[in-house]
Amino acid sequence: MPHLPTSDGRQPWRAHVLTLFPEAFPGPLGVSLAAQARNARIWSLDTTQLRDFGLGKHRQVDDTPAGGGAGMVLRADVLGPALDHAQNLNPEAPLIYLSPRGTPLTQGLARDLAQGPGVTLLAGRFEGIDERVIAAKGLKEISIGDYVLAGGEVAAMVLIEACVRLLPGVVGTSESLTTESFEMGLLEYPQFTKPRDWDGRSIPDVLLSGDHKKIETWRREQSERLTADRRPDLLRSRGQKPT
Incomplete structure (x- = not known):
């Protein structure tokens, strides 16, 4: 080419x-x-x-x-x-x-x-x-x-x-890149979509609340918890102590 x-x-x-x-x-x-x-x-x-x-x-x-x-x-x-x-x-x-x-x-x-x-x-x-x-x-x-x-x-x-995928114009929005695993030194938070209920499991209520501040807090907490459980080395590299 x-x-x-x-x-x-x-x-x-x-x-x-x-x-x-x-x-x-x-x-x-x-x-x-x-x-x-x-x-x-x-x-x-x-x-x-x-x-x-x-x-x-x-x-x-x-x-x-x-x-x-x-x-x-x-x-x-x-x-x-x-x-x-x-x-x-x-x-x-x-x-x-x-x-x-x-x-x-x-x-x-x-x-x-x-x-x-x-x-x-x-x-x-x-x-x-x-x-x-x-x-x-x-x-x-x-x-x-x-x-x-x-x-x-x-x-x-x-x-x-x-x-x-990091080149300008490849991924649709810059937000998609900044919230991904490793971008902030943390693993990405869990994602959900429709239907609301599936196989006896529901989307967490906070994600349907419309309260963006609460959603952001929940996602941050989930990222930190997942990282502490699965990749504590990432937290140590950030100077944080896994809890």
Whole structure:
């Protein structure tokens, strides 16, 4: 997709993924709000096939680990030129390697990335990548959680979606964003809708009272209770003591 400006003249936020499986994209980024925003040129998505930079007749991209061990490691002399190619396309975008040992992806980090020109993401495979690439190219390592995936493609989609939905014009109202989990350092309060009674359970009376101050107080209390029960670490990070 060409990187045309949006209707108000802004350049789109650009996501570029280096991967052995470009056919995995756009995946879930091709539906709903993310797809609508991409069609509106609020953001763009490009992929680079790492095997295009592979070596020899068979386009080799990996080799056995130095020092022995299981699996294969993506080669520095393949990743280096591939990253140079991607960086030339969007020089201001940070170079990010999706890695389980990286900095945890948080709402705050997603917000920071969304405010920039975009991201260039390296989706690894096998046992990982040659460490020298991380140092030489200044890659920032980011993790989406304490678990291991077969590759970085799904992690790249998670990071991109977390950023895209924060771009101006993607989500309908700013209030929808500010009341979500993690935006205020708390988990989101419970939500209800019609019917009023279902399966022997009713919507809390306060939500039907029309008293906006009481509703706001109830929602705040519910957020704090849920956070204390499920994610007390979030309260500690805010300097609060879970009760």
